Amino acid sequence: METKIEIIPALVKEFENENRTTRAMLSRIPDTIYDWQPHPKSMTVSRLASHLADLASWPQMVLGSEGLDFAANPYNPPVPNNTADLLKAYDKSYETGLSALKSATDADLIKTWTLSNGGHVLAANNKLETLRMVYCQIVHHRAQMGVFLRLNDVPLPPSYGPSADEGSL
Numbered sequence: 001m002e003t004k005i006e007i008i009p010a011l012v013k014e015f016e017n018e019n020r021t022t023r024a025m026l027s028r029i030p031d032t033i034y035d036w037q038p039h040p041k042s043m044t045v046s047r048l049a050s051h052l053a054d055l056a057s058w059p060q061m062v063l064g065s066e067g068l069d070f071a072a073n074p075y076n077p078p079v080p081n082n083t084a085d086l087l088k089a090y091d092k093s094y095e096t097g098l099s100a101l102k103s104a105t106d107a108d109l110i111k112t113w114t115l116s117n118g119g120h121v122l123a124a125n126n127k128l129e130t131l132r133m134v135y136c137q138i139v140h141h142r143a144q145m146g147v148f149l150r151l152n153d154v155p156l157p158p159s160y161g162p163s164a165d166e167g168s169l
Contacts, residue, residue, distance in 0.1 A: 006106075007106050007109060007128065008101065008102075008104055008105065008106060008109075011101055011128075011131060012098070012101050012102055014135060015059070015097065015098060015101055015135070016098070018135060018138055018139065019056070019094050019098075021142065021157070021158075021159050021160075022052065022056070022090070022138060022142050023087070023090060023091075023094070024157035024158075025052075025142050025145050025146060025149070025156070025157055025159075026049060026052065026053065026083070026086055026087060026090055026145070027083065027087060027157075028149055028154050028155065028156065028157060029045060029049055029083050029086065029145075029149065029154070030083070030152070030154060031081075031082045031083055033045050033148075033152050033154075034046040034049075034080075034081055034082070036148070036152065037148075038147070038148060038151055043144075045145075045148055046079050046080065046081065047079060048141060048144060048145055048148065049080065049086050049145065050077045050078060050079045050080060050086070050089070051077060051141060052090075052138065052141045052142060052145060053077070053080075053086055053089045053090035053093055054077035054089075054093055055093070055134060055137055055138050055141065056090060056093035056094040056096070056097045056138070057092075057093035057094075057096040057097050058097060058134045058137075059097040059098075059100045059101050059104075059131055059134060060096045060097055060099070060100035062113050062127055062130050062131055062134065063100045063101070063104050063108055063127060063131075064100065065113070066111070066112070066113060066114065067112075067113050067114035067115060067116065067124075068114075068115050068116070069116045069117065069118070070115075070116070070117040070118075071116075071117050071118035101131075108127060109126060109127045109128035109131070110126050110127070110128070111126065111127050112124060112125070112126055112127075113125060113126070113127045113130040115130075142159075146159075
């Protein structure tokens, strides 16, 4: 008896799980630290938060296009100044991304998607690999936000287990 893993439902489940953790992290950002950054080369809290919120919509872009060329489409997500606006933007992005995932098929995932900047190809992968990269970007930037919050003495929500601020195993 052969067992077949359905890829789209697995991607949807993972996206839903990451959403809970990401939204909880974003909800902890105090309005008073949006201009803060830990280092001049680091993003501000506002810019990092807006990028993290926007990434939730990327499944729609990946599944609905053949790629993104930063030279032709500069990346400038709206930058919120408070957590209420950030969460509204995040929720809209998440629903956009989730809807795209739920309406995709496994056949959509084998098509190539290219990230470029003018003539310089940054990545050219099938859409499944690209979606996994998007998920990794969400986790990566959420971890950065956790460090930013920790450096501002903001208690962190649990992620894949309890945080130091939210109990123990």
